[in-house]
Every structure is written in C-alpha cells, then in structure tokens.
Amino acid sequence: MPHVAGAGILGLMSTPSSSTPKVLVAYASKHGSTHEIAEAIAERLRADGVPADCRDAGDVKELEGYGAVVLGSAVYMKRWRHEAKRFLHRHRRELAQLPLWVFSSGYVGDAERNAEWEEPAGVVKTVEELGARAHVVFGGRVPQDGGFIAKSMAKNTPPESADRRDWDEIGEWAAGIAGELRVGERV
Numbered sequence: 113m114p115h116v117a118g119a120g121i122l123g124l125m126s127t128p129s130s131s132t133p134k135v136l137v138a139y140a141s142k143h144g145s146t147h148e149i150a151e152a153i154a155e156r157l158r159a160d161g162v163p164a165d166c167r168d169a170g171d172v173k174e175l176e177g178y179g180a181v182v183l184g185s186a187v188y189m190k191r192w193r194h195e196a197k198r199f200l201h202r203h204r205r206e207l208a209q210l211p212l213w214v215f216s217s218g219y220v221g222d223a224e225r226n227a228e229w230e231e232p233a234g235v236v237k238t239v240e241e242l243g244a245r246a247h248v249v250f251g252g253r254v255p256q257d258g259g260f261i262a263k264s265m266a267k268n269t270p271p272e273s274a275d276r277r278d279w280d281e282i283g284e285w286a287a288g289i290a291g292e293l294r295v296g297e298r299v
C-alpha cells in the first residue's frame with residue numbers, strides 16, 4: 113500500500129472561497145508513462161467534479177489560479193526528474209500554503225515491490241516539510257525507446273510486468289483527492 117501522510121481538511125477549512133479549487137496536476141516524465149498517470153489523475157478529478165489542468169512541471173511558471181497541486185515525477189537512478197525538483201524549489205512558498213499531493217512512479221518487473229526503488233529520501237523530506245497531504249509510489253513502465261540501460265531492462269523484464277501501473281489504484285488515489293477537496297467545498 114502506498115504511504116499516505118496525515119491528511120486533513122484544515123487547510124481547506126480556512127479557504128474563504130466556497131467553490132472547489134482548480135487543481136494543477138504537474139508531472140515530470142522522460143518516456144511518457146508518468147505523463148499518462150498525471151493525465152489519468154486529472155481526468156478522474158474532473159470526472160468527480162473537480163476542475164483540473166495537467167501540465168508539464170517544466171512549463172509551469174506560476175501557480176496563480178490554482179487552489180491545489182498534485183506533483184508527480186518518474187524516478188531515475190533513485191532521483192526525481194530535475195523539472196519536478198525545480199518545480200518544488202521554485203514554487204515552495206506557494207506550495208507550503210496550498211493543499212499538495214505528490215507521487216513518484218518507478219518500480220517495474222515481476223519482483224515484489226523492491227525496497228531499492230522507492231521515493232527519493234530528499235524528496236520525501238522536502239514535501240513533508242511543505243505539508244504534503246500524501247506522497248505515494250506508483251508502478252512505472254519500462255521505457256520502450258531508451259538508451260542502453262533501458263534496453264537491457266526491457267530485455268530482462270517479462271513483457272507482462274513491463275508496465276506496473278495499476279490504473280485502479282491511481283484512480284482511487286485521485287478520487288480520494290477529489291473527496292478531500294469536495295469536503296473542503298462544503299465547509
């Protein structure tokens with residue numbers, strides 16, 4: 113089960129607006145699979161009545177107009193993509209004031225979820241300091257078009273476990289976010 117940090121509605125209770133905040137789903141992806149997770153989260157939010165934009169973290173210059181943020185990054189060599197790290201740094205003041213949810217995407221293959229392939233510790237520390245409501249890890253997909261290591265991963269990974277993204281798990285996580293934001297709307 114993904115780790116879910118202490119959630120709550122306190123931040124939303126103090127929000128003066130009675131409308132559901134628009135959510136920015138920002139992602140950092142090299143080979144597209146994290147982008148697809150981010151799109152699925154945004155789609156689920158919209159389906160649950162929460163307005164959401166899905167954007168490349170590297171393209172986001174400001175957070176004006178957004179009342180909540182979901183940030184996700186692919187993990188490579190135990191690190192987040194630099195666009196996601198830069199996003200955290202650049203917007204840290206606003207993020208500390210906004211409801212924030214975070215996901216990493218990485219583990220692939222048929223082994224039990226590998227403890228080696230977890231969230232980068234520095235990212236966990238930063239997002240907890242920013243008051244993130246949850247930070248979770250989703251499975252990833254072996255890149256189909258990468259370099260030497262990716263090719264070797266693809267060769268050594270059984271095709272049926274090359275894509276470990278669990279769309280039900282992702283959808284449920286997004287539904288939980290929508291639920292929290294809708295609760296805030298009623299406060």
Ligand SMILES: Cc1cc2nc3c(=O)[nH]c(=O)nc-3n(C[C@H](O)[C@H](O)[C@H](O)COP(=O)(O)O)c2cc1C
Pocket residue numbers: 140141142143144145146147186187188189190191217218219220228229230251252253254255258261262265
């Ligand atoms: C060279 C390479 C290194 C990787 N390193 C990690 C890692 O350290 N931890 C992890 O969880 N996943 C790792 N992965 C798996 C990727 O995170 C996974 O394939 C992810 O879904 C890629 O996301 P993207 O398609 O959005 O770029 C690695 C993949 C490659 C090709």
